[in-house]
Amino acid sequence: MKFPKRLGLIFCSLCLFLTTSGTLAQEAQETPSASAWQELPSPDVGTGMIREPKLLSVGSKFHLVWAGTTSQIRNPELMHSTISGGDDEWKSPRAPFFGQNKGRVRKVSIGKTRNLMAVLFQRSLRQGNDAYEVLLTFSSDQGWSWSSTIEIDSYVADKTGGTTVSVAGRQGSNRPEFAMAWAREFGNIRAANFDINSSLRPEGTLIGEHTPDAPKAEVGALGRNGFSVVFNNGVGLATAHVKALIGKIEEGSVFLRGRFGDFFAVASLPSGPSRLAVGTGRTIEAFTSNELSWKNDSQAGTLPFDASGITIEADMDERKNLHVVMVRTVGKKVELWYIGQRDKRWGEAELVHAYDKETTIHGFDIAATKDYALIAASEGFKAKFFRRRLKKK
Numbered sequence: 001m002k003f004p005k006r007l008g009l010i011f012c013s014l015c016l017f018l019t020t021s022g023t024l025a026q027e028a029q030e031t032p033s034a035s036a037w038q039e040l041p042s043p044d045v046g047t048g049m050i051r052e053p054k055l056l057s058v059g060s061k062f063h064l065v066w067a068g069t070t071s072q073i074r075n076p077e078l079m080h081s082t083i084s085g086g087d088d089e090w091k092s093p094r095a096p097f098f099g100q101n102k103g104r105v106r107k108v109s110i111g112k113t114r115n116l117m118a119v120l121f122q123r124s125l126r127q128g129n130d131a132y133e134v135l136l137t138f139s140s141d142q143g144w145s146w147s148s149t150i151e152i153d154s155y156v157a158d159k160t161g162g163t164t165v166s167v168a169g170r171q172g173s174n175r176p177e178f179a180m181a182w183a184r185e186f187g188n189i190r191a192a193n194f195d196i197n198s199s200l201r202p203e204g205t206l207i208g209e210h211t212p213d214a215p216k217a218e219v220g221a222l223g224r225n226g227f228s229v230v231f232n233n234g235v236g237l238a239t240a241h242v243k244a245l246i247g248k249i250e251e252g253s254v255f256l257r258g259r260f261g262d263f264f265a266v267a268s269l270p271s272g273p274s275r276l277a278v279g280t281g282r283t284i285e286a287f288t289s290n291e292l293s294w295k296n297d298s299q300a301g302t303l304p305f306d307a308s309g310i311t312i313e314a315d316m317d318e319r320k321n322l323h324v325v326m327v328r329t330v331g332k333k334v335e336l337w338y339i340g341q342r343d344k345r346w347g348e349a350e351l352v353h354a355y356d357k358e359t360t361i362h363g364f365d366i367a368a369t370k371d372y373a374l375i376a377a378s379e380g381f382k383a384k385f386f387r388r389r390l391k392k393k
Contacts (some may be wrong), residue, residue, distance in 0.1 A: 002080045004330040005068075009064050013048050013058070014368060015213065018272065019157075021321075028342060036350065036386065036388050037338075037350075037352045037353070037375070037386040038386065038387050039353075039384065039385065039386055040083070040088060040089075040090075040374075040385040040386065040387055041082040041088070041089060041090070042090070042382070042384075042385060043064065043079075043090040043091075043092075043093045043251065043384070044092065044093065044095060044382050044387045045068055045069070045070045045071075045079070045091070046071035047070075047071050048068055048069035048070035048071060048073065048381075049068055049069050049076070049081075049236055049380065049381040049382075050068045050216070050234070050284065050362070050378050050381075050382070050383035051052045051065040051066060051067045051362045051363055051378045051380065051383075052066055052067045052105075052107055052108045052162075052223060052362065052363035052378065053065075053108075053376035053377070053383055054066065054108050054109055054110045054185035054363075054376075054377050055110075055125065055315070055365045055366065055367035055374060055376055056110045056111070056112055056117065056367055057315070057317075057355050057367040057368060057369045057374075058112060058117070058142065059369070060369050060370075060371065061083070061084045061085070061142070061369075062080055062082065062083050062084075062369070062372075062374050063080065063081075063082050063110065063117065063142075063143055064080070064081050064083070064090070064366055064376060065079065065080050065108050065119055066076060066078075066079050066108060066122075066363075066376075066378070066383075067105035067106060067108055067109050067121075068093070068109070068224060070093070071094065071341040073103075075103035076103065076104060076105045076106075077095045077101075077102060077103050077105055078095060078096055078102060078105050078108065078119065078121050078137075079093050079094070079095055080093065080094055080096060080143050080184070081094070082142070082143065082374075083204075083374075085371070085372075086371075086372070096137065096145075096146035096387060098137070098146070098149050099148060102123060102135065102149060102231055103123070104123045104124045104125075105121055105122070105123045106122045106123060106132070106161065106162030107121065107122040107162040107163065107164065107165045108120075108121045108122075108165070108363075109121070109165045109166045109167045109176060109180075110167065110221075111167040111168040111169040111299035112169045112270060113169035113170065113171045113176035113177075113178070113270045114171045114176065114270055115140060116138055116139070116140055116169065116176050116196065117138065117139045117143060117169075118136060118139075118167050118169060118178045118181070119136070119137050119138075119139075119146070119167070119346055119365065120134065120135070120137050120152070120164065120165050120166070120180050121134070121135055121137075121165065122134050122135075122162050122165050122182065123135065124160075124162070125154070126158075127144075127199065128156075128161040129162050130156055130157050130158070130159065131154075131155075131156045131162065132154065132155060132156075132157060133151060133152075133153065133154040133161070134151075134152040134153045134154070134165060134180075134377045135149040135150065135151055135152065136150045136152055136167070136178075136180065136194065136202075137149050137150070137164070138196070139188035141181045142328055150194075150201065150202075151180065151201070152180065152192065152201075152202055153184070153190065153204050153320070155184045155185060156185065156219070157183075157184060157374050158183045158185050158186055158319070160291055162182075162290065163183040163184070163215065163346040164183045164189075164210070164215055164216045164217050165180070165181070165182045165183075165184065166216075166218055166219045166229075167179070167181075167184070167216050167218040167219060168179040168180075168208075168220055168221050168227060168266075169221065169270050170221040170223070170226065170227060170244065170271075171224070171271050172186070172224070172245065173196065173220075173224075175196060175197050176196050176197050176270075176365075177193060177194065177196065177244065177245060178193065178196070179191065179192070179193040179219050179221075179226070179227035179229070179242045180192055180193075180194070180202070180219060180220075181217040181219050181231075182204070182217070182230045183210060183217060186209065187209040187211070187215065188206055188208075188209055188214060189206070189207050189208055189209065189210055189217050189231055189252075190204030190205060190206055191204065191205055191206065191207050191219075191229050191240060191242055191249050192204045192205065192247075193226070193227065193242050193243075193245075194243075195245060195247075195392070199380075205249040206251075207229060207240035207249060207250075207251055207252045208231060208233050208234060208238055208240065208251060208252035209231050209273070210231045210232055210233060211233060211234035213261060213262075213289075214231075214232035214260070214261050214262045215230040215262075216231065216262055216264075216267060216271050217229055218230045218231070218232070218233070218264070218265055218276075219242075219266065219268065219360075219390075220266040220268035220274030220275075220276075220289070221268040221269065221271070221273075221274060221362035222272050222273065222274055222290055222291065222292075223270050223271055223272025223273065223290045224244060224269075224272075224287060225241075225244060225272075225290065225291055226241060226242045226243045226244035226245075226272055226287055227242040227244075227340045228240070228242070228266070228278060228292075228294075229242065229252065230242060230264065230266050231252065232260055232262070232264065232284045232337050233252065233254065235254050235257060235279065236254045236256050236257035236258050236260070237254065237255060237256040237260060237264055237276075238252035238253055238254045238255065239252060239253065239255050239294065240252035240253075241292055246319075248291060252343065253368055255293065255294055255295070256278070256287075256321075257268075258280055259280070259308075259309070260279070260280060261307075261308065261309060261311075262278065262310075262312070263278065263280075263307045263308075263310050263311070263312055263313040263326075264277065264278040264279075264312070265277050265312050265313050265314035266314070266366070267314045267315045267316035267323075268275065268316065268320060268322070269316060269318070271289050272290045273285065273289060273290035273320070274288070274289050274290070275288050275289075275320065275322055276288075276289070276294060277308035277312065277314045277317050277322050277324050278301065279310070279312070279376055280307055281306060281307060282302060282303045282304075282305065282306055282307070283300045283301070283302065283303065283307070284300065284301040284303055284307070284324070284346065285297070285300045285301075286299070286322055286341070286344070286346075297344065299344070299345055299346065300346070301339055301341075301346025301347070301349075301350055302346075302348075302349075303339070304349050304381065305328060309329065310326050310327065310328050311323065311326070311327050312324050312326045312327075313364060313365045314326050314366065315365075315366050315367045315368045315373075316368070317368040317369065317370055318369075318370050319343075319370065320344065320369075321340065321341035321342060321343070322340065322341045322345060323338070323341070323366055323368040323373050324338065324339050324340065324350070325337070325338055325364060325365070325366040325375050325377075326338070326339070326349075327361050327364055327377070332358040333354070333355050333356070333358060333359065334354075334355045334359045334360075334361055335351060335353070335354045335355070336351075336352040336353045336354075336364070336375065336377055336386070337349055337350065337351055337352060338350045338352050338366075338373070338375065338385075338388075340368075340390075341372065342391060352375060352386050353377075353384060353386060355379075357382065358378070359379055360380065361377055361378065361379065362378040362379065362380050363378045364378065364379075368390065369389065370390070371388060371389060371390060372387055372389055373387065373388055373390055374386070374387045
């Protein structure tokens with residue numbers, strides 16, 4: 001059977017259109033979308049540096065702490081600054097006064113209760129770059145002043161550059177409480193809780209070991225049930241329970257088997273719950289816990305790339321939606337990506353920034369208020385900050 005010449009041309013054009021459309025659709029999945037993010041200037045540190053930036057949202061204000069220097073400070077100290085609402089400039093950065101020098105800061109974490117903020121930070125000691133101490137400090141006035149530091153632990157680890165630290169706050173019915181986790185030698189993870197009204201120094205309890213290729217531990221609040229510490233032990237994601245007030249800490253046990261690397265992050269509110277973002281393949285999922293177990297939210301998001309080798313950080317807004325920043329290495333260059341939720345349903349992944357030259361990221365984080373999401377990423381001496389307005393219902 002022969003087709004009329006005109007029909008043949010139409011048929012060929014249709015085949016070409018479908019083939020081209022399919023190719024374009026496939027390329028669209030791999031091609032970054034246009035960014036809706038606004039780049040903000042860094043806090044004014046002169047010729048200083050910003051490393052290991054950590055963000056915390058309190059009301060409509062963002063708090064930033066980092067290991068940094070200024071033109072006058074030569075060894076990295078704990079630094080703090082804030083930015084409010086839709087402002088475009090950070091407040092002048094300040095190094096908290098602890099009564100004595102606390103330089104050589106390596107790692108930082110920040111958490112909150114209703115009226116308190118806590119910073120857990122790690123610094124190297126003069127004995128060597130692999131000798132560390134972990135210190136805790138509090139603020140009850142939005143970071144204007146900080147308490148004297150409390151020594152949580154000191155040790156010699158098997159690596160330089162610092163090990164993981166994490167802190168989160170829980171607002172109990174009687175009083176606030178914090179829990180923290182940190183890694184010692186050979187990936188051994190310890191956890192402790194701190195009752196703000198107690199005069200006892202927190203004592204760390206061994207809860208497990210993280211796998212060498214995923215050196216992180218994440219603490220989240222569970223409301224009345226205390227805290228959960230999540231880490232990758234090589235078999236999968238494990239969770240350890242820190243009981244409220246009494247301080248009993250249970251050893252971590254695997255609740256999600258698989259190969260997740262550093263593609264997991266915990267975010268929580270002081271009254272609970274905790275929410276966990278975790279990715280495998282081209283999928284990102286969320287789990288929620290206000291009890292002792294983690295429940296899959298049964299609504300997965302789609303990634304335009306494979307989660308393998310990607311590191312993430314996450315925060316949760318007051319509507320309990322997750323906001324995730326991802327650091328992706330493409331060849332020798334780096335990309336910052338974002339994916340977030342609205343009504344607890346994942347949206348599309350967005351390219352926030354693509355570095356135009358070979359870059360190493362020295363810490364990054366994300367925080368969200370009801371109106372904005374803010375990302376911080378350190379390149380060593382410099383840091384970049386990006387903000388976008390969140391869509392409302």
